[in-house]
Amino acid sequence: MNTELILKNxxxxITLNDAERQFFLSMLESRFIKRKELHLKEGEVCKHSTFIVSGALKGFTIDKQxxxxxxxxxxxxxxxxxxYSLISQQPGILNIEALADSEVLMLSxxxxxxxxxxxxxxERFFRIIVENSLVASQQRLINNLSLTAEERYLEFMKKYSSILEYAPLHTIASYLGITPEFLSKIRGRMARKPA
Structure with a gap:
């Protein structure tokens, strides 16, 4: 089990002593998820927080259409x-899928x-993680309401530039709330702009 990255995270x-570090590591379960494999399926109860050691995952929903x-x-x-599911222990609404072969560490x-x-x-560590997640969700909502599609794409590139090696354009377009064709137009326009 590769634990160096999670300990740095x-x-x-927070600062851990050796005994706390070993206790934390003993709580983790290592898992390898193949590309396109579902790690969590809508309707299941989420039982783990998952840390990505390598690879990439996406969280998504599928509408009635x-x-x-x-x-x-x-x-x-x-x-x-x-x-939602992890905290409430109710059936979840998210699917979580590997975009690439991924190594993860799971904490039940x-x-x-x-x-x-x-x-x-x-408790402090996970409070900070949840607060950062809340801030990111709020910022994404504000961006979706106030920025143009091109501005949202530029923000996406700042935050997730490494995701391009894993995610096809239609997946990125879905995240941005635009069609793949419109994303292609944006990328084409940006490529033609003088540097």
């Missing part, structure tokens, strides 16, 4: 899960609560 917000709507991405050194809800009990500073 945790150390951005069968159209996919990409809600979020998770790349190396990011966390993903269906937050039970183990997360055990961590809170045994190493209380993890």
């Amino acid at each position: 945790v150390s951005k917000h 069968g159209i996919e709507h990409v809600i979020n991405f998770a790349i190396k050194d990011w966390w993903i899960g269906d937050m 809800r039970e183990n997360q609560h055990l961590l809170y009990e045994k190493v209380p500073k993890f």
Whole structure:
């Protein structure tokens, strides 16, 4: 199990001693997810917070017309899960799928609560993770309401430039709330602009 990256991720917000580090690592489950494999399916109860060691995942819903709507991405050194389902333990609305062969570390809800009990500073860590997620969701909502499609694409490129190696254009277009054809036009216009 490759744990160096997750320990660096945790150390951005809290400091662990050796015993706390070992206890945390003992709570994790390693999993390999093949490209296009579902990690979580709509209707299932989300039982884990998932940390991406390598690869990339996407969270999405499918509407009644069968159209996919990409809600979020998770790349190396990011966390993903269906937050509503994880917290409420109700059937979720998100599908989570690997965009590439991915190695992940999973922390079960039970183990997360055990961590809170045994190493209380993890409450701070996960509070910061949830706050950052809330800020990102709010910013995305504001961007969708106030920016043009081209401006949203530029913002996407700043935040997720590495996702281009994993996600096809139709997936990026879905995230931006535009058609793949319109995204192609935007990219073409940008390529023709003088540097």
